[in-house]
Amino acid sequence: MLPSSLDTHQSPGSAATLDVGRIRAISIDLDDTLWPIWPTIAKAEEVLLQWLTLHAPATARLFANTEALRAIRNQMVTLRPDLVHDLSALRLESIRLALVQAGDEPALAEPAFDVFFDQRQRVELFDDAHDTLAFLSARYPVVALSNGNADVQRVGIGHYFTASIHAKEFGVPKPDARIFHEAARAAQVQPHEVLHVGDDATADALGALAAGMQAVWLNAAGHEWPHGSQPHATVGSLSELCRLLA
Incomplete structure:
Protein backbone atom coordinates (compact mmCIF):
# COMPACT_ATOMS: atom_id res chain seq x y z
CA MET A 1 0.00 0.00 0.00
CA LEU A 2 1.32 3.44 -0.89
CA PRO A 3 1.67 6.00 1.92
CA SER A 4 -0.88 8.77 2.03
CA SER A 5 1.76 11.26 0.95
CA LEU A 6 1.48 9.73 -2.53
CA ASP A 7 -2.13 10.75 -3.04
CA THR A 8 -2.12 12.90 -6.17
CA HIS A 9 -4.36 15.72 -7.30
CA GLN A 10 -5.54 13.73 -10.31
CA SER A 11 -8.55 11.45 -10.23
CA PRO A 12 -7.75 7.71 -10.54
CA GLY A 13 -7.09 6.72 -14.10
CA SER A 14 -6.93 10.27 -15.40
CA ALA A 15 -4.36 11.06 -18.07
CA ALA A 16 -2.29 14.20 -17.66
CA THR A 17 -1.03 16.26 -20.57
CA LEU A 18 2.57 17.41 -20.59
CA ASP A 19 2.89 21.20 -20.67
CA VAL A 20 6.37 21.82 -22.07
CA GLY A 21 5.95 25.56 -21.72
CA ARG A 22 5.64 25.22 -17.95
CA ILE A 23 9.00 23.50 -17.54
CA ARG A 24 11.74 25.63 -16.02
CA ALA A 25 13.91 22.84 -14.59
CA ILE A 26 14.49 19.11 -14.89
CA SER A 27 15.08 16.60 -12.12
CA ILE A 28 16.23 13.18 -13.22
CA ASP A 29 16.87 9.80 -11.63
CA LEU A 30 20.22 8.07 -12.14
CA ASP A 31 20.19 4.26 -11.75
CA ASP A 32 18.24 2.52 -14.53
CA THR A 33 17.45 5.92 -16.03
CA LEU A 34 20.91 6.94 -17.24
CA TRP A 35 22.55 3.50 -16.98
CA PRO A 36 21.55 -0.09 -16.15
CA ILE A 37 22.21 -0.63 -12.46
CA TRP A 38 22.31 -4.40 -12.00
CA PRO A 39 25.29 -5.12 -14.28
CA THR A 40 27.14 -2.42 -12.33
CA ILE A 41 26.22 -3.92 -8.95
CA ALA A 42 27.06 -7.44 -10.11
CA LYS A 43 30.54 -6.35 -11.19
CA ALA A 44 31.07 -4.47 -7.93
CA GLU A 45 30.08 -7.57 -5.97
CA GLU A 46 32.53 -9.66 -8.01
CA VAL A 47 35.34 -7.22 -7.20
CA LEU A 48 34.32 -7.26 -3.53
CA LEU A 49 34.42 -11.06 -3.45
CA GLN A 50 37.89 -11.03 -5.02
CA TRP A 51 39.07 -8.62 -2.32
CA LEU A 52 37.58 -10.76 0.44
CA THR A 53 39.31 -13.83 -0.97
CA LEU A 54 42.66 -12.09 -0.43
CA HIS A 55 41.99 -10.23 2.83
CA ALA A 56 39.19 -12.12 4.58
CA PRO A 57 39.33 -15.69 3.27
CA ALA A 58 36.94 -17.12 5.87
CA THR A 59 34.28 -14.64 4.75
CA ALA A 60 34.96 -15.45 1.10
CA ARG A 61 34.45 -19.14 1.87
CA LEU A 62 31.23 -18.57 3.81
CA PHE A 63 29.86 -16.16 1.20
CA ALA A 64 31.28 -17.92 -1.81
CA ASN A 65 29.37 -16.12 -4.56
CA THR A 66 27.84 -12.78 -5.36
CA GLU A 67 24.34 -14.14 -4.71
CA ALA A 68 25.30 -14.79 -1.08
CA LEU A 69 26.74 -11.29 -0.73
CA ARG A 70 23.55 -9.81 -2.17
CA ALA A 71 21.40 -11.95 0.11
CA ILE A 72 23.07 -10.68 3.27
CA ARG A 73 22.83 -7.14 1.95
CA ASN A 74 19.09 -7.64 1.43
CA GLN A 75 18.84 -9.11 4.93
CA MET A 76 20.29 -5.87 6.27
CA VAL A 77 17.23 -3.99 4.97
CA THR A 78 15.17 -5.94 7.52
CA LEU A 79 17.74 -5.72 10.28
CA ARG A 80 18.38 -1.98 9.87
CA PRO A 81 15.26 -0.28 8.47
CA ASP A 82 16.69 3.01 9.77
CA LEU A 83 19.24 2.80 6.94
CA VAL A 84 16.75 2.28 4.11
CA HIS A 85 17.58 5.74 2.71
CA ASP A 86 21.35 5.09 2.80
CA LEU A 87 22.41 2.32 0.43
CA SER A 88 26.08 2.84 1.23
CA LEU A 97 27.91 -8.70 9.37
CA ALA A 98 29.39 -11.15 6.87
CA LEU A 99 32.83 -10.68 8.39
CA VAL A 100 31.50 -11.23 11.92
CA GLN A 101 29.60 -14.36 10.92
CA ALA A 102 32.74 -15.78 9.32
CA GLY A 103 34.99 -14.86 12.25
CA ASP A 104 37.08 -12.32 10.33
CA GLU A 105 38.03 -8.87 11.58
CA PRO A 106 34.97 -6.53 11.45
CA ALA A 107 37.21 -3.51 10.84
CA LEU A 108 37.89 -4.89 7.36
CA ALA A 109 34.38 -3.75 6.41
CA GLU A 110 35.52 -0.20 5.63
CA PRO A 111 38.32 -1.04 3.15
CA ALA A 112 36.14 -3.77 1.64
CA PHE A 113 33.32 -1.31 1.10
CA ASP A 114 35.72 1.20 -0.48
CA VAL A 115 36.63 -1.41 -3.09
CA PHE A 116 32.96 -2.12 -3.77
CA PHE A 117 32.04 1.56 -3.91
CA ASP A 118 34.83 2.44 -6.32
CA GLN A 119 33.67 -0.23 -8.76
CA ARG A 120 30.04 0.81 -8.27
CA GLN A 121 30.86 4.20 -9.82
CA ARG A 122 32.13 2.57 -13.04
CA VAL A 123 28.81 2.59 -14.79
CA GLU A 124 28.15 2.11 -18.50
CA LEU A 125 25.75 4.80 -19.59
CA PHE A 126 22.95 4.12 -22.04
CA ASP A 127 24.02 5.05 -25.56
CA ASP A 128 21.84 8.17 -25.63
CA ALA A 129 22.56 9.37 -22.07
CA HIS A 130 25.31 11.89 -22.87
CA ASP A 131 23.38 13.42 -25.75
CA THR A 132 20.25 13.62 -23.61
CA LEU A 133 22.03 15.28 -20.71
CA ALA A 134 23.66 17.74 -23.08
CA PHE A 135 20.27 18.51 -24.63
CA LEU A 136 18.58 19.00 -21.25
CA SER A 137 21.36 21.00 -19.61
CA ALA A 138 21.54 23.41 -22.56
CA ARG A 139 17.89 24.31 -21.95
CA TYR A 140 17.24 23.91 -18.22
CA PRO A 141 18.95 23.58 -14.87
CA VAL A 142 19.17 19.82 -14.30
CA VAL A 143 19.15 18.23 -10.84
CA ALA A 144 20.12 14.61 -10.20
CA LEU A 145 17.64 13.08 -7.76
CA SER A 146 18.53 9.59 -6.58
CA ASN A 147 17.85 7.06 -3.85
CA GLY A 148 21.13 5.38 -4.80
CA ASN A 149 24.75 6.17 -4.09
CA ALA A 150 26.18 7.01 -7.50
CA ASP A 151 28.41 10.08 -7.53
CA VAL A 152 27.84 12.07 -10.73
CA GLN A 153 31.32 13.57 -10.46
CA ARG A 154 33.04 10.19 -10.20
CA VAL A 155 30.84 8.81 -12.96
CA GLY A 156 32.00 11.69 -15.17
CA ILE A 157 28.71 13.49 -15.81
CA GLY A 158 28.79 16.12 -13.09
CA HIS A 159 29.18 18.97 -15.56
CA TYR A 160 25.61 18.46 -16.76
CA PHE A 161 24.05 19.10 -13.35
CA THR A 162 23.17 22.17 -11.34
CA ALA A 163 22.88 20.00 -8.22
CA SER A 164 22.85 16.38 -7.14
CA ILE A 165 20.55 15.29 -4.32
CA HIS A 166 20.70 11.86 -2.71
CA ALA A 167 18.41 10.28 -0.16
CA LYS A 168 21.46 9.53 1.99
CA GLU A 169 22.36 13.18 2.50
CA PHE A 170 18.79 14.51 2.49
CA GLY A 171 17.51 11.92 4.95
CA VAL A 172 14.43 10.63 3.12
CA PRO A 173 14.09 8.71 -0.15
CA LYS A 174 11.79 9.12 -3.11
CA PRO A 175 8.77 8.97 -3.30
CA ASP A 176 8.66 11.32 -0.30
CA ALA A 177 7.53 14.72 -1.60
CA ARG A 178 10.14 16.54 0.48
CA ILE A 179 13.08 15.30 -1.58
CA PHE A 180 11.33 16.39 -4.79
CA HIS A 181 10.72 19.82 -3.28
CA GLU A 182 14.41 20.00 -2.39
CA ALA A 183 15.23 19.46 -6.07
CA ALA A 184 12.98 22.38 -6.98
CA ARG A 185 14.73 24.56 -4.40
CA ALA A 186 18.12 23.54 -5.77
CA ALA A 187 16.98 24.63 -9.24
CA GLN A 188 15.49 27.84 -7.78
CA VAL A 189 12.03 27.17 -9.19
CA GLN A 190 8.65 26.09 -7.86
CA PRO A 191 7.71 22.37 -7.84
CA HIS A 192 5.06 22.84 -10.54
CA GLU A 193 7.80 24.22 -12.82
CA VAL A 194 9.88 21.01 -12.58
CA LEU A 195 9.67 18.02 -14.89
CA HIS A 196 10.91 14.87 -13.19
CA VAL A 197 12.18 11.96 -15.29
CA GLY A 198 12.75 8.46 -13.97
CA ASP A 199 12.25 4.74 -14.54
CA ASP A 200 10.48 3.81 -11.30
CA ALA A 201 6.71 4.11 -11.59
CA THR A 202 6.25 4.66 -7.86
CA ALA A 203 9.43 6.30 -6.57
CA ASP A 204 9.87 8.56 -9.60
CA ALA A 205 6.66 9.15 -11.53
CA LEU A 206 4.03 8.84 -8.82
CA GLY A 207 6.26 10.56 -6.29
CA ALA A 208 6.76 13.53 -8.62
CA LEU A 209 3.02 13.79 -9.26
CA ALA A 210 2.34 13.82 -5.53
CA ALA A 211 4.94 16.57 -5.11
CA GLY A 212 3.13 18.76 -7.65
CA MET A 213 5.58 18.25 -10.49
CA GLN A 214 5.12 17.07 -14.04
CA ALA A 215 6.40 13.54 -14.53
CA VAL A 216 7.76 11.54 -17.45
CA TRP A 217 8.02 7.80 -16.87
CA LEU A 218 10.96 6.17 -18.67
CA ASN A 219 9.52 2.75 -19.43
CA ALA A 220 12.06 1.03 -21.65
CA ALA A 221 10.77 -2.44 -20.76
CA GLY A 222 7.18 -1.69 -21.79
CA HIS A 223 5.60 -2.44 -18.41
CA GLU A 224 1.97 -1.67 -17.66
CA TRP A 225 1.45 1.48 -15.62
CA PRO A 226 0.64 0.11 -12.12
CA HIS A 227 -1.20 3.04 -10.55
CA GLY A 228 -4.34 5.09 -11.05
CA SER A 229 -3.10 8.60 -11.72
CA GLN A 230 -1.09 8.74 -14.93
CA PRO A 231 2.27 10.42 -15.61
CA HIS A 232 2.22 13.37 -17.97
CA ALA A 233 4.08 11.27 -20.55
CA THR A 234 5.68 7.86 -20.96
CA VAL A 235 8.76 7.34 -23.13
CA GLY A 236 10.70 4.26 -24.11
CA SER A 237 14.11 5.90 -24.25
CA LEU A 238 16.05 9.03 -23.37
CA SER A 239 16.13 9.95 -27.06
CA GLU A 240 12.35 9.88 -27.10
CA LEU A 241 12.37 12.24 -24.12
CA CYS A 242 14.44 14.72 -26.13
CA ARG A 243 12.03 14.53 -29.05
CA LEU A 244 9.17 15.13 -26.65
CA LEU A 245 10.78 18.31 -25.33
CA ALA A 246 12.21 19.63 -28.60
Whole structure:
Protein backbone atom coordinates (compact mmCIF):
# COMPACT_ATOMS: atom_id res chain seq x y z
CA MET A 1 0.00 0.00 0.00
CA LEU A 2 1.32 3.44 -0.89
CA PRO A 3 1.67 6.00 1.92
CA SER A 4 -0.88 8.77 2.03
CA SER A 5 1.76 11.26 0.95
CA LEU A 6 1.48 9.73 -2.53
CA ASP A 7 -2.13 10.75 -3.04
CA THR A 8 -2.12 12.90 -6.17
CA HIS A 9 -4.36 15.72 -7.30
CA GLN A 10 -5.54 13.73 -10.31
CA SER A 11 -8.55 11.45 -10.23
CA PRO A 12 -7.75 7.71 -10.54
CA GLY A 13 -7.09 6.72 -14.10
CA SER A 14 -6.93 10.27 -15.40
CA ALA A 15 -4.36 11.06 -18.07
CA ALA A 16 -2.29 14.20 -17.66
CA THR A 17 -1.03 16.26 -20.57
CA LEU A 18 2.57 17.41 -20.59
CA ASP A 19 2.89 21.20 -20.67
CA VAL A 20 6.37 21.82 -22.07
CA GLY A 21 5.95 25.56 -21.72
CA ARG A 22 5.64 25.22 -17.95
CA ILE A 23 9.00 23.50 -17.54
CA ARG A 24 11.74 25.63 -16.02
CA ALA A 25 13.91 22.84 -14.59
CA ILE A 26 14.49 19.11 -14.89
CA SER A 27 15.08 16.60 -12.12
CA ILE A 28 16.23 13.18 -13.22
CA ASP A 29 16.87 9.80 -11.63
CA LEU A 30 20.22 8.07 -12.14
CA ASP A 31 20.19 4.26 -11.75
CA ASP A 32 18.24 2.52 -14.53
CA THR A 33 17.45 5.92 -16.03
CA LEU A 34 20.91 6.94 -17.24
CA TRP A 35 22.55 3.50 -16.98
CA PRO A 36 21.55 -0.09 -16.15
CA ILE A 37 22.21 -0.63 -12.46
CA TRP A 38 22.31 -4.40 -12.00
CA PRO A 39 25.29 -5.12 -14.28
CA THR A 40 27.14 -2.42 -12.33
CA ILE A 41 26.22 -3.92 -8.95
CA ALA A 42 27.06 -7.44 -10.11
CA LYS A 43 30.54 -6.35 -11.19
CA ALA A 44 31.07 -4.47 -7.93
CA GLU A 45 30.08 -7.57 -5.97
CA GLU A 46 32.53 -9.66 -8.01
CA VAL A 47 35.34 -7.22 -7.20
CA LEU A 48 34.32 -7.26 -3.53
CA LEU A 49 34.42 -11.06 -3.45
CA GLN A 50 37.89 -11.03 -5.02
CA TRP A 51 39.07 -8.62 -2.32
CA LEU A 52 37.58 -10.76 0.44
CA THR A 53 39.31 -13.83 -0.97
CA LEU A 54 42.66 -12.09 -0.43
CA HIS A 55 41.99 -10.23 2.83
CA ALA A 56 39.19 -12.12 4.58
CA PRO A 57 39.33 -15.69 3.27
CA ALA A 58 36.94 -17.12 5.87
CA THR A 59 34.28 -14.64 4.75
CA ALA A 60 34.96 -15.45 1.10
CA ARG A 61 34.45 -19.14 1.87
CA LEU A 62 31.23 -18.57 3.81
CA PHE A 63 29.86 -16.16 1.20
CA ALA A 64 31.28 -17.92 -1.81
CA ASN A 65 29.37 -16.12 -4.56
CA THR A 66 27.84 -12.78 -5.36
CA GLU A 67 24.34 -14.14 -4.71
CA ALA A 68 25.30 -14.79 -1.08
CA LEU A 69 26.74 -11.29 -0.73
CA ARG A 70 23.55 -9.81 -2.17
CA ALA A 71 21.40 -11.95 0.11
CA ILE A 72 23.07 -10.68 3.27
CA ARG A 73 22.83 -7.14 1.95
CA ASN A 74 19.09 -7.64 1.43
CA GLN A 75 18.84 -9.11 4.93
CA MET A 76 20.29 -5.87 6.27
CA VAL A 77 17.23 -3.99 4.97
CA THR A 78 15.17 -5.94 7.52
CA LEU A 79 17.74 -5.72 10.28
CA ARG A 80 18.38 -1.98 9.87
CA PRO A 81 15.26 -0.28 8.47
CA ASP A 82 16.69 3.01 9.77
CA LEU A 83 19.24 2.80 6.94
CA VAL A 84 16.75 2.28 4.11
CA HIS A 85 17.58 5.74 2.71
CA ASP A 86 21.35 5.09 2.80
CA LEU A 87 22.41 2.32 0.43
CA SER A 88 26.08 2.84 1.23
CA ALA A 89 25.48 2.25 4.93
CA LEU A 90 23.35 -0.81 4.17
CA ARG A 91 26.11 -2.31 2.06
CA LEU A 92 28.84 -1.43 4.60
CA GLU A 93 26.91 -2.98 7.48
CA SER A 94 26.11 -6.08 5.43
CA ILE A 95 29.83 -6.56 4.77
CA ARG A 96 30.55 -6.10 8.46
CA LEU A 97 27.91 -8.70 9.37
CA ALA A 98 29.39 -11.15 6.87
CA LEU A 99 32.83 -10.68 8.39
CA VAL A 100 31.50 -11.23 11.92
CA GLN A 101 29.60 -14.36 10.92
CA ALA A 102 32.74 -15.78 9.32
CA GLY A 103 34.99 -14.86 12.25
CA ASP A 104 37.08 -12.32 10.33
CA GLU A 105 38.03 -8.87 11.58
CA PRO A 106 34.97 -6.53 11.45
CA ALA A 107 37.21 -3.51 10.84
CA LEU A 108 37.89 -4.89 7.36
CA ALA A 109 34.38 -3.75 6.41
CA GLU A 110 35.52 -0.20 5.63
CA PRO A 111 38.32 -1.04 3.15
CA ALA A 112 36.14 -3.77 1.64
CA PHE A 113 33.32 -1.31 1.10
CA ASP A 114 35.72 1.20 -0.48
CA VAL A 115 36.63 -1.41 -3.09
CA PHE A 116 32.96 -2.12 -3.77
CA PHE A 117 32.04 1.56 -3.91
CA ASP A 118 34.83 2.44 -6.32
CA GLN A 119 33.67 -0.23 -8.76
CA ARG A 120 30.04 0.81 -8.27
CA GLN A 121 30.86 4.20 -9.82
CA ARG A 122 32.13 2.57 -13.04
CA VAL A 123 28.81 2.59 -14.79
CA GLU A 124 28.15 2.11 -18.50
CA LEU A 125 25.75 4.80 -19.59
CA PHE A 126 22.95 4.12 -22.04
CA ASP A 127 24.02 5.05 -25.56
CA ASP A 128 21.84 8.17 -25.63
CA ALA A 129 22.56 9.37 -22.07
CA HIS A 130 25.31 11.89 -22.87
CA ASP A 131 23.38 13.42 -25.75
CA THR A 132 20.25 13.62 -23.61
CA LEU A 133 22.03 15.28 -20.71
CA ALA A 134 23.66 17.74 -23.08
CA PHE A 135 20.27 18.51 -24.63
CA LEU A 136 18.58 19.00 -21.25
CA SER A 137 21.36 21.00 -19.61
CA ALA A 138 21.54 23.41 -22.56
CA ARG A 139 17.89 24.31 -21.95
CA TYR A 140 17.24 23.91 -18.22
CA PRO A 141 18.95 23.58 -14.87
CA VAL A 142 19.17 19.82 -14.30
CA VAL A 143 19.15 18.23 -10.84
CA ALA A 144 20.12 14.61 -10.20
CA LEU A 145 17.64 13.08 -7.76
CA SER A 146 18.53 9.59 -6.58
CA ASN A 147 17.85 7.06 -3.85
CA GLY A 148 21.13 5.38 -4.80
CA ASN A 149 24.75 6.17 -4.09
CA ALA A 150 26.18 7.01 -7.50
CA ASP A 151 28.41 10.08 -7.53
CA VAL A 152 27.84 12.07 -10.73
CA GLN A 153 31.32 13.57 -10.46
CA ARG A 154 33.04 10.19 -10.20
CA VAL A 155 30.84 8.81 -12.96
CA GLY A 156 32.00 11.69 -15.17
CA ILE A 157 28.71 13.49 -15.81
CA GLY A 158 28.79 16.12 -13.09
CA HIS A 159 29.18 18.97 -15.56
CA TYR A 160 25.61 18.46 -16.76
CA PHE A 161 24.05 19.10 -13.35
CA THR A 162 23.17 22.17 -11.34
CA ALA A 163 22.88 20.00 -8.22
CA SER A 164 22.85 16.38 -7.14
CA ILE A 165 20.55 15.29 -4.32
CA HIS A 166 20.70 11.86 -2.71
CA ALA A 167 18.41 10.28 -0.16
CA LYS A 168 21.46 9.53 1.99
CA GLU A 169 22.36 13.18 2.50
CA PHE A 170 18.79 14.51 2.49
CA GLY A 171 17.51 11.92 4.95
CA VAL A 172 14.43 10.63 3.12
CA PRO A 173 14.09 8.71 -0.15
CA LYS A 174 11.79 9.12 -3.11
CA PRO A 175 8.77 8.97 -3.30
CA ASP A 176 8.66 11.32 -0.30
CA ALA A 177 7.53 14.72 -1.60
CA ARG A 178 10.14 16.54 0.48
CA ILE A 179 13.08 15.30 -1.58
CA PHE A 180 11.33 16.39 -4.79
CA HIS A 181 10.72 19.82 -3.28
CA GLU A 182 14.41 20.00 -2.39
CA ALA A 183 15.23 19.46 -6.07
CA ALA A 184 12.98 22.38 -6.98
CA ARG A 185 14.73 24.56 -4.40
CA ALA A 186 18.12 23.54 -5.77
CA ALA A 187 16.98 24.63 -9.24
CA GLN A 188 15.49 27.84 -7.78
CA VAL A 189 12.03 27.17 -9.19
CA GLN A 190 8.65 26.09 -7.86
CA PRO A 191 7.71 22.37 -7.84
CA HIS A 192 5.06 22.84 -10.54
CA GLU A 193 7.80 24.22 -12.82
CA VAL A 194 9.88 21.01 -12.58
CA LEU A 195 9.67 18.02 -14.89
CA HIS A 196 10.91 14.87 -13.19
CA VAL A 197 12.18 11.96 -15.29
CA GLY A 198 12.75 8.46 -13.97
CA ASP A 199 12.25 4.74 -14.54
CA ASP A 200 10.48 3.81 -11.30
CA ALA A 201 6.71 4.11 -11.59
CA THR A 202 6.25 4.66 -7.86
CA ALA A 203 9.43 6.30 -6.57
CA ASP A 204 9.87 8.56 -9.60
CA ALA A 205 6.66 9.15 -11.53
CA LEU A 206 4.03 8.84 -8.82
CA GLY A 207 6.26 10.56 -6.29
CA ALA A 208 6.76 13.53 -8.62
CA LEU A 209 3.02 13.79 -9.26
CA ALA A 210 2.34 13.82 -5.53
CA ALA A 211 4.94 16.57 -5.11
CA GLY A 212 3.13 18.76 -7.65
CA MET A 213 5.58 18.25 -10.49
CA GLN A 214 5.12 17.07 -14.04
CA ALA A 215 6.40 13.54 -14.53
CA VAL A 216 7.76 11.54 -17.45
CA TRP A 217 8.02 7.80 -16.87
CA LEU A 218 10.96 6.17 -18.67
CA ASN A 219 9.52 2.75 -19.43
CA ALA A 220 12.06 1.03 -21.65
CA ALA A 221 10.77 -2.44 -20.76
CA GLY A 222 7.18 -1.69 -21.79
CA HIS A 223 5.60 -2.44 -18.41
CA GLU A 224 1.97 -1.67 -17.66
CA TRP A 225 1.45 1.48 -15.62
CA PRO A 226 0.64 0.11 -12.12
CA HIS A 227 -1.20 3.04 -10.55
CA GLY A 228 -4.34 5.09 -11.05
CA SER A 229 -3.10 8.60 -11.72
CA GLN A 230 -1.09 8.74 -14.93
CA PRO A 231 2.27 10.42 -15.61
CA HIS A 232 2.22 13.37 -17.97
CA ALA A 233 4.08 11.27 -20.55
CA THR A 234 5.68 7.86 -20.96
CA VAL A 235 8.76 7.34 -23.13
CA GLY A 236 10.70 4.26 -24.11
CA SER A 237 14.11 5.90 -24.25
CA LEU A 238 16.05 9.03 -23.37
CA SER A 239 16.13 9.95 -27.06
CA GLU A 240 12.35 9.88 -27.10
CA LEU A 241 12.37 12.24 -24.12
CA CYS A 242 14.44 14.72 -26.13
CA ARG A 243 12.03 14.53 -29.05
CA LEU A 244 9.17 15.13 -26.65
CA LEU A 245 10.78 18.31 -25.33
CA ALA A 246 12.21 19.63 -28.60
